[in-house]
Amino acid sequence: MKLLEVEDLSVEYHLPQGKVKALDNVNLTIDKGEVVGVVGESGSGKSTLAHAVIRLVKPPGKIVEGRILFNGKNILELSDEEIRKIRGKEISMIFQDPSSYLNPVYPVGFQVAEVYEAHENTNMRKLNGEVVSLFKKVRITDSEVRVGSYPHELSGGMKQRILIAMAIALKPKLLIADEPTSALDTTIQAEILSLLNELKEEYSLSILFISHDVGVVSEIANRMIVMYAGKVVEEGPAKRIVEEPLHPYTKALVLATKTTRKKKLFSIPGTPPDMLNLPKGCPFHPRCPYAKDSCKEWSYRMIRNHEGGVACAIYENTGSS
Amino acid sequence: MLEAVVNRMLQAIITFIGVILLVFFLIRVLPGDPARLIAGFEARPEDVQNLRHLLGLDKPLPLQFVDYMLSLLKLNLGISYKTGGPVLNEILARLPYTAELAVVAEAIAVFAGVSLGIIAGLKPRSFAGYLVSIFGIIGSSFPSFLIALLLIWVFAVQLHVLPAFGAGSIQQLILPAITLALLLTGNIARLVKSSVIESLSTNHVTTAMAKGLSDEKIIFRHILRPALSPVITIIGIQFGSLMGGAVITETIFGWPGIGRLMVDSIFSRDFMLLQGIIVVFAVIFLVVMISVEILQTIIDPRYKEVYKMK
Structure with a gap:
């Protein structure tokens, strides 16, 4: 059963x-x-995708084309009031840098309670118990005390737990996680990942997990999508993509992750593309070790099979080899 | 919290002593002999000398300063050279007028400035956005006497709806209050506008939106409140200055405030009165600034750490 279907979505920044x-x-x-x-x-469009799903693309960004079907309803056609009712209740979001995503002037417990207030018209004063138990759920120690703390009094990992508490308060169907572990230490990263894994099981949450780190994503994701210069270049089961990447860009990404662990750094040659001035044909060809002349003429096409697809000239039957 | 307040009070007292020291000696450097002025230019030198002795002006300056500090402890600001009455009474007679004008003018400016600033910050290209620029220009480039005269010309001379001068009734308060408010609104509005614009693009506003909060809660809780601290500082400074008397506005409208009293005291070399006014002004300003800091810690708890660290 499909929960979310994004179709031909295009977002432009003017x-x-x-x-x-x-x-x-x-x-x-x-x-x-x-x-x-x-x-x-960075710059591949993954974060824009995350924001677009709950219509939070900031100006000058604009969704110019496509449909986002959530439970069959097109999110892009909803009124402001209708989308407001979905945000935080059915689709919620956590972010990369937990410090800046919490309001510095309110206690964190209040900020979590706001989610209930926004959707259930509950009196804020009666919510303390619920917020405390929510804090316990995301394993914040001293929950009773912490609800009254201000963001600047908490550590980064703690703040991310609070954002997670906020996101799961109303048991949403979809959680969008925009690089939720990137700003954290490796140990905290692992804790947050296992927490998300647990919550996923308990609430049968669907998660859209954005990250630049293939390793992190493979620990939590069933399926994986690889983006380059605003386009999907590969899609498939997470396990398959990590073990047998098809697209040259994916191969490079996976190699970069693996070699980091062996302390031998591999980096993808060249620099990320200039989005204002994309190369003709396949946008990856200037950095691609397999590039042929025909790649400069190639027009984007996803070659699909039952479990995913790849968008690369190497795998096209019409190609020479 | 209490500890921080006490701490600030102690700092304020040190500042206060510094102010008195400075004012006391600066005033005595001014040309002109108060004893001569009081006695009149035809008075005999020995009469002037007697008077000087009576007023304590023949003592060495440091001794005069100590005398003054000791009398301050008893809330005695000295005797006015000109009227012979206690300085404190003279000031207390005028202060309510200044306070009334300052409170009303500042209230109008805060109301207009904050609401304009919010609208302009949310929609910079709207009518409110241009209005903020206009008020900004008025506030920074129009002299108060020009605004005062324009208002008098329109509302008193042409329309005959408001009195041009005097004090005591609400009608008489309106024009001077609006004159001052017009000068202050621009600053507040510009600051609110830029704070709101800055606050709008912060990430925690995105979080608030992602929670599904209503627009007014996003605006008031998550955009406006974090943007308020600098605005409160400005309001405090404005209000503190107003309490020191708006000399020109008070003069034009014949408003018997402390600003005019101060100018009169300078012209008549009434050192004691002038000194007393400045001392009172310093106390008011310090009280206002401490209140600003307390308010800031309430609005934005991060300030607690800022002020405690000092």
């Missing part, structure tokens, strides 16, 4: 220097209870 296509005809589905990971370098 900057003074020109137009940037942050997302270019992106397709994506998430089933109930499924965790889909989205990986890619």
Whole structure:
């Protein structure tokens, strides 16, 4: 059963220097209870995708095309009031840098209680008990005391737990996690990941998990989507992508993750593409070890099979080899 | 909290002593002999000398300073050279007028400035956005006498709806209060506008939106409140200055406030009175600034650490 279907989604940023296509005809589905990971370098459009799903793309960004079906309803056609009722209740979001995503002037417990207030019209004063038990659920020690703390009094890992508490308060169907572990230490990272894994089981949450780290994503995701320059270049089961990546970009990404662990650094040659001025043909060809002349003429096409797909000229039957 | 307040009070007392020291000696450097002024230019030198002795002006300056500090402890600000009455009474007679004008003017400016600033911050290209720029220009480039005269010309001379001067009734309060408010609104509005714009793009506003909060809760709780601290500082400074008397506005509207009293005391070399006014002004300003800091710690708890560290 499909929970979320993103169809041909395009998002553009109109900057003074020109137009940037942050997302270019992106397709994506998430089933109930499924965790889909989205990986890619900075600027690949993965974060824009995360924000677009609950219509939080900040200006000058604009969704220009496509449909986002959540439980069959097109999110892009909802009124502001209708989308407000979905945010935080059915789809919630956690973010990369927990410090800046909490309001510095309110106690964290209050900020969590706001979720109930927004959707259930409950009196804020009666919520203390619920917030405390929620804090316990995300394993915050001294919950009773912590509800009254201010963000600047807490550690980064603790703040991310609070954002998670906020996100799961109303048992949403879909959780969007935008690089939730990237700003944290490795040990805290592992704790947060296992917490998310646990919550996923308990609430049968679907998660859209965004990260630049293939390793992190493979620990939690069932399926994985690889993005490059605003396009999906590969899609498939997470296990398969980590073990046998198809797209040259995915191969490089996976290699980069694996070698880091062996302390021998591998880095993808070249620099991420200039989004204002994308290379013609396959956007990855200037950095691709397998590139042929024909790659400069190649037009984007996803070659699909039953479990995923890849968008690369190497795998096209019409190609020479 | 209490500890922090006491701490600030102690700092304020040190500042206060510094102010008195400075004022006391600066005033005595001014040309002109108060004894001569009181006695009149035809008075005999020995009469002037007697008077000087009576007023304690023949003592060495440091001794005069000690005398003054000791009398301050008893809340005695000295005797006015000109009227012979206690300085404190003279000031207390004028202070309510200044306070009334300051409170009303500041209240109008805060109300207008904050609401304009919010709207302009949320929609910079709206009518409110341009209005903020206009008020900003008025506040920074129009002299108060020009605004005062324009208002008098329109409302008193042409329309005959409001009195041009005097004090005591609400009608008489309106024009001077609006004159001052017009000057202050721009600053507040500009600051609120830029704070709101800055606050709008912060990440915690995204979180608030992702929670599904209503627009007004997002605006008031998550955009406005974190943006308020600098605004409160400005309001405090404005209000503190107003309590020191708006000399020009008070003069034009014939408002018997402390600003005019101060100017009069300078012209008549009434050192004791002038000194007393400045001392009272310093106390008021310090009280206002401490209140600002306390308010800030309430609005934004991060300030607690800022002020405790001092």
